[in-house]
Amino acid sequence: MIPADHPFFVLHADLPREGPGETADVAWAAEVAGTPDTARILDAACGPGGDLGALLRAAPKGHVTAIDLHAPFIDAARARWGADGRVTLTVGDMTTPEGPFDLIWCAGAVYFLGIEAALAAWRPRLAPGGAIAFSEPCLFTDAPSAEAIAFWQGYEGLTDAAGIAARVTAAGYETLATRALGDIAWESYFRPQEARIARLRPGADAGLAAVLDEAEAEIAGWRACRAETGYLLSVVRPA
């Protein structure tokens, strides 16, 4: 994890979301999972809560438990959702809330644990018939460029859709459906960052400038390689 006082969090403080995502993906996943109106949902590694509105729309009579390790992200989510009685916000590890949950939603964070470990940890937290939707780095081509692989900064678990499905099966789950996150999801993450970079660049010290350079390189890297790699969203259920 990145230390809380790192200049990374100067760039990332109070951004609307901390990874790619769009509301249509949440609605799609909830429909595939058969999520009921009254669903108990876990937003695992919720960041600043960018998916909370869409999750609540998917289960208008339900409840969302949102958890993240980084307290300032939970503070940001609390500023937006703390008054909504359908939301519980907690600082902590995403595998710890007991549930049971009808849907566990995890956008851009299963790779911290690995697919098998995350699915194993969540299995006892699922209600009967419950499902997990998670996004995972994915190669969309058999012959990825060096740039597409480098985009994921050495992530050892990097694989393709078949590799992700194999890990889901190995964890004792079945894959109900998958789809790749689209450009809107990625730009929803990158455009607010670009605006923030433009604001922070004048007067940035060396530490912050390095963070801004890295973010710009990440954004350019994805735009150059987006046909080759991105996030695959999988909806899975215990087999």
Ligand SMILES: C[S@@+](CC[C@H](N)C(=O)[O-])C[C@H]1O[C@@H](n2cnc3c(N)ncnc32)[C@H](O)[C@@H]1O
């Ligand atoms: C790429 S961000 C995605 C955040 C959010 N889902 C979104 O799409 O905006 C990854 C998040 O995972 C959180 N995280 C990493 N490991 C975690 C863990 N074991 N438990 C809870 N949160 C974790 C980080 O603090 C960070 O907010």
